[in-house]
Amino acid sequence: MEVEMECGTSTFHSNSHISSFNLDIDDNVISVGDIRSDDEDDMVVKTDSEKIEWLANEVGCSRYQADTALKNSQGDLTRAIDILYRVKTLTTSQQIDAMIQEADANTEASPSSTQITRTHYAPPPFEILEGETSEGTVVVLVPRVMPRPQATSRDNPQGSSHGANTTTPQPKSNKRKREESFTLKVMSWNVDGLSQSGISLRFCAVVSNIINLCPHVVFLQEVVSDHKSYLEESLGRNYKICWGQASSSYFNVVLVEKDADFDYHSCNVIPFPITSMGRHLIHVTCQRGQRVFHFLTSHLESMKEHALERQYQIKKVFKRMAHQDPYDVVIFGGDTNLRESDHVLKPDTITDAWCAGGCDPANQYTWDTTINKNLSVTFNSRMRFDRIYYRQASGLNMTSFNVIGKEKLISCDLYPSDHWGIVATFDIQ
Secondary structure (H helix, E strand, O other): OEEEEOOEEEEOOOOOOEEEEEEEEEOOEEEEEEEEEOOOOOOEOOOHHHHHHHHHHHHOOOHHHHHHHHHHOOOOHHHHHHHHHHHHHOOOHHHHHHHHHHHHHHOOOOOOOOOOOHHHOOOOOOEEEEEEEOOEEEEEEEOOOOOOOOHHHHHOOOOOOOOOOOOOOOOOOOHHHHHHOEEEEEEEEEOOOOOOOOHHHHHHHHHHHHHHHOOOEEEEEEEEHHHHHHHHHHHOOOEEEEEOOOOOOEEEEEEEEHHHOOEEEEEEEEEOOOOOOOOEEEEEEEEEOOEEEEEEEEEOOOOHHHHHHHHHHHHHHHHHHHOOOOOOEEEEEEEOOOOOOOOOOOOOOEEEHHHHOOOOHHHOOOEEOOOOOOOOOOOOOEEOOEEEEEEOOOOEEEEEEEEEOOOOEOOOOEOOOOOOEEEEEEEEO
């Protein structure tokens, strides 16, 4: 690979199919110019449309992600690559700082060398090529396609290797065993589609969490119409997507993984008769083997003064859960907006997943303005708005409950949402 710069020409050796591109170095920031490929078309990237196409193909992302990253980097491909990688992996600011410090420590012996900065540093899966110039070491990024995570990541929502399932999966021919025992992972997240601040990057991060954690079922709230095409493009191949009330400016969504051996039966959208905010309930029915599964989500009435509507709505949810066949698995997840002052009588047969997980304070609050400043509110509030409830049934045991989405996005200095997401894992015999 040959890289032409104002300060000279450096040769880089790589097995990448990218043959050459021009770089300008200004104040230790690398700017990518024309990119040439060894492919048959020998494409030269010049227009924004071509840059978007190149980013989508090379990074393994959608055109929507590529377009968003390019706009947020003012057309600079290097910065766009950096944004795409960080959004995909949700690398924290502390991790980036540690990487930069380590890189700087390795170049202290040569003060004139080009230091690695946030704008052009990224760890694998990008190939990092280094070349020596009269100005010092230059770092060039060549993106690699990011493969979909392996299914073993389901067992470890926090990303730690502790407790991860590293055994070889059993062949799918053992149908009886698959029907008798399996692990079910359920995620719920209010994605805050109503706030325009960093909305595209934040929603990309939500989708990245879904891809990385591989839940079987996903409940989303506050999804807006602008999200629909991106959800279908990025997750439609792997998930059955069930949309909520289309007439509302924001709505709920249920995603059921197609590879989870579920036979999809139906999706019912039930508007609440008492609501001033267009709130509704989604009820999705599936079957796996001889067992029927009911997955429900809703975004209950918001704000303290709407407690009566909210209490009515959660009672309707509990009633619908309780009326299913006793052998069926029934799980609800959503933004309940419930407060301690809300008086709700929960049936004894329905369990709060956070309570079943031991009432861990670290996983208690899902709307916490003492940490999450996305909305720039002037007050401190800690609420357990987002919850997962399940009806007790034979062979159904919850094994873990965790809060997710606490990693701030460096590209926009925001969290993926003003809510944390929640993930519950069940063992089903």
